Amino acid sequence: MSARVSTPKQYYRGLAPWLLLAPYIAVTCVFTLYPLANAAVLAFYQTNGPASRAFVGIDNFRFLLSDPVFYRALGNTTVFALCSVFIQLPLSLGLSLLLNSGNDRWKSFFRLVLFSPNLVGQIFVGILFGVLFTPRYGLINRFLQALTGWGLEQQWLGDPALVMPAIVLTALWVYVGFNMIYFLAALQSVDKSLEEAARIDGANRFQVFWNVTLPAMRHVVLFVVITSVIGSFQLFELPLALLPTSNGHGPDNAGLTVVGYLYDVGFNAGDLGLGSAVGWVVALIITVVSVLQLRLAGGGEDE
């Protein structure tokens, strides 16, 4: 057996990929892996102010699981996620079906119109809808009053029962168009000959959609559902901008989300340990929900 002798050029060529990857690896280690590991450790400490910490074992998790405010935040976030999946995504799908069957010239125009709310940030959208929901002078209240004779003085953002509907309504305006683009792309890649064959076999429009089009879009639908649920659990800026006087909590914490709760305990109250514990619990919830969705959808594999 003889040792392989490499020339300097070959040696440097072998090293080159690692050298070129080094900045990426370094950045990932410093800004992703280290914080992740540190957050895992921090979750077992109580931090108090900028400089003090004490080991508390699983007390942060114990506190979290007995804190009614955390459950309120979790409940609000779950409601928002459910609204995303059962209201927002069907609307997106419906719009994409409409656009897919429409005139090509208008298709681009409406696609742009419906997608355009995404071009502005959530903070801007929150401020905008904050004005629209203003009692007495807000466009939504004026519209309701003109239409039904009720609603002029309605406190959308001051009534705990109406805060979440207001957030959902605002999110619809932003995200319906965004998810519609995914569905539209999926619809355009569906094999037309299959749909045509189903029609020839006597299937009506709904049957074609339900039995041919939707199964063909399965991967995209699954992707959109999972990203929507993950995005919903990360909701933070929108309530913050919509409910600025209460730090995004709203009356009776009706607008508080889990990330809002995390920010509150970690950065407003200064307990980064508890904040880290919240982060890990949220990550666990998202992972479980995503795995469940994948399982329910048959693992996302083709049959």
Added chain:
Amino acid sequence: MVERFPYGKAPFWLLTLALISSLLLVATRQRAAVDRPDISLATFAVQHYAAYKRVLPEFERLHHVKVGLQLVDARALQTRLQNAMLAHAAVPDVVEIGDGSIGYFTRGPLKDIGFLDLTDRIQEGGYRDRIVASRFSKWESRGRLFAVPHDVHPVMLVYRADLLEAAGLRAEDLDTWDAFAAAGRRVLKDLDGDGVTDRYMIDLPSGGGFGLTVLLLQRGVGLFSKTGEVTFNEPRTVDTIVWYLHQVRGAARIATECGWGQPLAKAMNDGVALFYIAPDWRTNLFQTDVPGLAGKLKIMPLPAWEKGGRRTSTWGGTGLAITKQSPHPELAWELAKFLYFTPSELSKRFASTGVLPPFRDAWQLPEFQAPSAFYSGQRLGAEFARLAPDTPPVWDSPYSATAESKLGEAYLRAAEHFDSHGDDGLREVIQRELGVAEAYVRRIIERNGLGGPRE
């Protein structure tokens, strides 16, 4: 040369670009170091920034130094300062912090607090007796002072004098809140006959918010005591919530919520409410936001809870802190004194911001005695200064946000009960909910195993 590089052309150009950008970074850093000010001051208030920009050249001339002034959004300033202190990164030498911020920074052992303890400097400089006493409370923790108060923010009522006169009412007669509420029932009016009331007595949030806080403070009820004990669960809170609910909810309510910014300006112009709760800073905002009401507005002290009682409250506050990391604490203290304890500068700032300083020496200057054409010739400075010594103390705590949130929840539970059952069992519900709120806040405080306000 490119051809001889062992890794190929693309890596050569990537490395060249990296080298050039690194050199540029080093060069610009050196240039920045040359221009670096001797001391830096960060504020979140646009009005303060404008005022300081005008007066800082004088300080620079007196001390032969360069001051770097930064304007940073309040939330960003708080977050950046927190993060910089956590990461031991560079922080401004002097920083203005807003209402409700100090609690975060005063968590934990005293030695770990990132701001200089100014207690002795204030005492030795003879400033303690020359500043409105109640204003120290907000910036103290465990008896030590960590920021100098910028303001007093006494609260009065701004009202539409023209509409009040048209309603046949006199401000002088509204000397108690009960008299105010009774008069308010006579003001309610549906001006256009659409079944919706268009004129109310006062702008108050139905969800509690600033209205409830201001009124509780007027009664002397704060969230915490000087020693950090929870203090909001007491009979005066119950009385205030009962009274408040009758004014902001139900068919006989005298209050509506006018909001902020443009909706508020429109409501004021339309005369939706006659009275608006107004600390000094808000009187100045009104001059900018509703210029068309010049000469139609007046100010009056808050009605008292009982005859002869306190006629003011307080809302908001800013403090100036010196960071421990500052390499020039003495110069920073000189800057603090120049900005906060120089009467001539304070009077100029009052003329532009309308904010009454807590430093009494300045109050006799002409700017504080000048009549305001906007407020129908009333002397705003003198009126606020007259009430200033009576402003209630507000002790901040790391748990203030939690306590405020829980008190808000108790109020909303009471409001739900009031909406469905009226006065039946209302007091019992309020007492129960205040107890729940207090217990929660205590539980959070007791989690603090590292020392803090109750160490």
